[in-house]
Amino acid sequence: MNWCILIPLLVGAICALLGYLLGKLLGGSNHDDCNDRVAKLEADLEACRKARLQLESDLKLAQTASAKVAAPAVALLPFNADAAKAVFGKKIKQDDLTVVEGIGPKIQELFHNHDVKTWKALSECSVDKCQSVLDSGGERFKVHTPRTWPDQAKMAYEGKWAELLKWQDELDGGK
DSSP states (O other): OOHHHHHHHHHHHHHHHHHHHHHHHHHHHHHHHHHHHHHHHHHHHHHHHHHHHHHHHHHHHHHHHHHHHHOOOSOSSOOOHHHHHHHHSSOOOTTOGGGSTTOOHHHHHHHHHTTOOSHHHHHTSOHHHHHHHHHHTOGGGTTOOOTTHHHHHHHHHHTOHHHHHHHHHHSSTTO
């Protein structure tokens, strides 16, 4: 028999056995601890998932309720066509955005395309939003300056026709 092969095999087997026994003796309980920690983390993860689903459900309910509350009323302030006609000398249609100095039919169409269809909606727009609506129309609308449009629309919405006409007489093309 060849002792050169048998000795390394015997030493390897003894080392493997000693390694196994030392591993069991020193680290056998660590495996159980790891399993317990993994189980606890999985339970925590499941609790987080349930909480997230509940929060998403609550958010949807809140958004639905908020949408119902924020739904615009048809006419919060009554429109008086006779008063508008008396001041402007012509028939004024309710929520006609062209009443605002600087807004013509094409610009009104741009605002309608952006869901701004009433004086109230225009009065609640920022000047930046008005500018972005104009920018969406292309180069031909770059000359317009919507700085006063929300304020003019608010006057129209509130029925302050005399004040609006006086202010428009002072304006230069809505600027």
